[in-house]
Amino acid sequence: MVLLRKGAEAELYQESWYGLNIVRKVRKVKTYRHPKLDLKIRKSRTGREAQIMHEAKGSGVPTPLIFMVDMTSTTIIMQYVAGSRVKDLLHFLSSIERLRLCSQIGQLIGRLHRNRIIHGDLTTSNMILSKTGKLFFIDFGLSEHSEELEKRGVDLLLMKRAFYSTHYSFAFECFKAITEGYAVEMGEEACKNVIERVNKISKRGRYESKR
């Protein structure tokens, strides 16, 4: 059992489990928050993640296979995806490869939305390009079911923000490609509405500059 990564919410271990190469995602107690709140958050996130990750796969969005969920220890055992996080990869791609990947990201987001799934934490840390070239979405702890424009808007806003904060040198072109991919799944009209909402939400912050 090796510690693969220490995420914000969970510790992730890579190990062999009945001969399978798996990841054990353990949501540990967070001592900074009230024990009642802590338990509630860990339980609901573990439940959602396992359920919606499984559903997403059914909708044609690659996600790790779920093998086991243990609510008492708030642990999920899932398939290990060998590959690289999009966050670490983006820099090494050619411009064309990068835009192709982003368009694919947009399509997968669209597919989630079309199937009433909101991811809730779209960042480039939460996407893995597998060695076989398949793009996986992970980390569904904040996901939920919804078809609301607002929720879809927030989802895409978080994605946009992730690019502008972390990959700022090519954020503009990447997000454009994501939008185009998204439109392929959602249709031009629906896509336009969601993007309008994204802009509206980001202006809600008190200090949006007047342009």
Added chain:
Amino acid sequence: MICLGIESTAHTFGIGLVSSSGKIIVDINDTYQPPPGKGIHPREAAQHHCEVAPKVLKQALQKSKIELEKIDAIAFSVGPGLGPSLRTGATVARALAVWLEKPLIPIHHAIGHIELASLTTGAKDPLVILVSGGHTSILAFGDGYWRVFGETQDITLGNLLDMLAREAKFSSPGGSVIESLAHKGEKYLDLPYVVKGNDVSYSGLLTAASKMYKAGSKLEDVCYSVQEVSFAMLSEAAERALAHTEKKAVLLTGGVAANKRLQQMLKIISKEHQADLFIVPKIYSGDCGAQIAWTGILACQSSIKVNVDESFIKSKFRLDKVFIPWR
């Protein structure tokens, strides 16, 4: 080099004098307090600033024993904030700059919060958590700009606490009253916890907490629970940003940074991720002239200045739009 900085974005009118070696020579501030249960009235705040400005300036000069002629630059908070308050500070700044024939330097108020906190704590390349009446943002610096990793999608953490305090008929700003009441709270009440990625949303929490208070829950318990939930939300968002950016320093700044419970939560999180937590000293956590003066030094050294006839205030001014050449 010595810079005189004028702060007047909201409730505080302040003047600070800071030297280019980073010495805070003097920092005099006077804060307008609206009547209990009321929010800031922009016109009254500006009126207050007009009245105290001469006194604050005089006191700053007397206490520092620095003659006006020894001052090399005049910095002022150009925004964001309340229009009438900003205009008052800007007017004083323009007059001084013209009279002394010194450069006039426009400063984004939030950058002031960050830079003075960096100076006084020594934090290097931190993940910044800026929590005040006007901001709730999680930031990291990259290539000339502060990049926003997370922020509130509606009201700020300072707003939340101030509006709750107002509901209970305390005067604004009410963060420290809430903190002492929370100390006496015992019962944890279930309130909406809304985190969206690295973002938070506090408006639902405010509505639910007000309802509970009106329905007869003990104010102490409401304050305690509001702190527990709102700070946990921010801490979760901050932890996610910390895991993502892998920074080794965290800098807490802004008026709400004075809160001990928030400090404690962020301390735990920073330790978990092997990062050092730096907390702005309490005297420099809220709005003050020294923030503007010190940032004025940094800006002036990068040749940033504005012509008096173009020195418009910007009441809406996002901090991620400010180019920072000195970092």
